Amino acid sequence: MTAAAIITRSTRASRIAGVLALAAVILLAAAPWWGSRADLRLIGEFATYVALASLWNLLAGYAGLVSVGQQAYVGLGGYVLFTCVLFLGLNPLLAIPLAGLAAGLLAIPVAKLVFRLQGAYFAIGTWVVAEVLRLSFAQVQALGGGSGISLPVDAVRAIASSRDLREWFIYWISLGLGTGAVLVAYLLLRSRIGLALTAIRDSEVASMSLGVRITSVKFAVYVLVAAATAMVGSLIFLQKLRITPDAAFSVNDWTAFVIFIVVIGGIGTIEGPVIGTIVYFLLREFLADLGSTYLLILGALAIVIMLAAPKGIWGSIAQRFGISLFPTGYRVHWRE
């Protein structure tokens, strides 16, 4: 009587979640027909933060590259978009992927430099890079220098003829980037690269001895995340219609909130960034006008979670109940 091992990737919970997620995305995609302009803005902003959080999570939670300088790419994305529209006369929608390309290219020499630093020094190094970009763009008079620059309405009209249609396009792109980021992270982690990343995260020495090319994997992830982050950044500033160096490269807006979202939601899980973004928006509803108090509370919450429940909200739930809505591992069942 031999036992046979059945190996699966999904569980009932994950299959249900998959169906629900698909339904949710379809529902949200149809929002232009059931929602108001304010609804679209809110959901779009939500999707934007989910994108930034998922990307940062991929970098820090999986590749172990804790960057506090991703605002460099958010701002770069914004400035590339403005440059493309103002000086090359391009359609803003075309400028978004260009921003991604530009950021990806810049990320290559940047990675070569900052990868010489380890751990927290790496983190601060990424911050320095962001500062260099901020200071550099503040020197470019053609882009408004320190006071920044605005997008003229004509340029934005190139997206679509009516204001409604423009808002819909931007909304769909936001939604696309948000779901795309989660999806890409999910698929990546289910693939061999993902296996390599998880192995690296667990033990660099062990994975090196098994032939995992750590530096190449980390390098690729860093560049990929930089490009995607820049695309999100370009979309953010397309919506704002105005960019300044301080806003573009703001640590608070593009890094602090993102880090807190991921830590609270559950670092190193796919579900975490989504949960964390929900918490962030809920808290914002209640603490709306408190400004810096809001950041203070988020910061304190992140510290408490890091000390008491380091896996975050989702991580703790997943560990306790053994469920995974976006499973990236394998399950072994025994059938007698």
Add this chain to the structure above:
Amino acid sequence: MPEALLEVRDLKAFYGDFQALHGVSLALRPGEMLALIGANGAGKTTLLKTICGLVAAPRETIRWKGEAIGGLPANDIVKRGIALVPEGRRLFPSLSVEENLILGGAMGRSGPWTLAAVYAMFPVLKEKRHAPSTSLSGGQQQMVAIGRALMSNPELILLDELSLGLAPIVTRDIYAMLPDILGHGMSAILVEQDVTRALAVSQHFICLQEGRVSLEGQPAAFTRERISAAYFGTAPT
């Protein structure tokens, strides 16, 4: 019957999920030298580490002079008079020979072992006192490690693999010094790969095999074959 200085009762020790000790018991009397023998991985170092507090243990399983000390942090246990000469010496590379020794005595227990006394025992250390501790030869480093443990004036000294990485002549010299080192009524537990040497200097021995006591008693009471069988786990119990 003199009171046991150190009593270990049914000690179970774990490294994460791995159980290294499966219920080990022993009793050590004052002034006694106990040899702890066994193959690699049998649990000898783990036993020493639990006694001195580097590995967790339930409170009541280890009694020192009547007090239950299991699981106390190592820095508390050393202050009660137990010192460890760790496997592989574990000297502090950033400290000189003399600084290593001074640090050993930093907890302020009084007794015959002072810096001068240690230098008297190991004159070569006095010559090299300002040298970085890890620049010394293996045998000299072993002297520093022993001296460092002595500086805390312990009542019980735990010696883990003194001969590890040392030339036989050096080992012989160090063992020759043992009676003087322990002369002041100090108790000792000696972990040693070289069974003959270990049994030659001790009054009692315990043989560990895969985390369990497979044989114990006085060295003279057992034949080599009997001990060997217990060592390798081939003895019928």
Add this chain to the structure above:
Amino acid sequence: MNWVNAIVQGILVGGLYALFAAGLSLIFGVMRLVNIAHGDLIILAAYVALVVVQLTGLHPLASLIAVVPLMAAFGYALQRGILNRTLGKDILPPLLVTFGLSVILQNGLLQVFTADSRKLNAGAMETMSFNAVAGINIGLMPLLMFLTAVAVIAGLQFVFYRTAMGRAFRAVSDDKETARLMGLDNDKVYAAAMALCLSVVAIAGIFLAIRSNFDPALGPGRLIFGFEAVIIGGLGNLWGTLAGGVILGVAQGIGAQIDPGWQLLAGHLAFLLVLAFRPKGLFPRIEG
């Protein structure tokens, strides 16, 4: 002459940068912790000094008497209460907790003191200067700042290599487990190190507050200066950190001479160049 003057001023301000960096270097050496809130703690010290000066009317430099013990006590409590729990093999907890701390400090100070720019007034000392060589003016405060930096680093070296506390620091940094066998309580040793670090931070904060305007958002910039000084100088070498600070200061001075807007960029450029060509720094002693 302007160039020479710029370089001289750069050397002197390098002392301040070295003060920023010294604490960072110390803590990394003892417990391999990089405190992202370090810059914000310097700003906190500046505000503490502000309050002390307002309450007592003391001269800013004299307020050291109160600020140093206050910051030291805060450092001890911070380490024992929170930071000790983050130490371990995982790099995420210390990084994320100190990042959270940085945000909390900035926003807390913002709440209490608003974003208004402040400055501490050192009175006549601020304008005193003397003519070193023809055309080169050396201000009293910058010189004092530099000499204090040298003294602090010499002091830290003394503590590290010639005191029992320094012995304990080196021991726990070498081997945490064996340090316990010496009767050392690692938690308390780390807390003492942080207390020492924040004492230096207090000095740095007061000099910062005298030298220029400050507000709650200045922390990260100071962290970056300190960090750059440490990396340029090389890890594990306090005198190297002084050299790193001086190089940073001089680079910034040269940049400012070319164009005022280039001051900070020039410093970052110097840092990036060192990172590119001498990644271990100029005078390294330990591995990062």
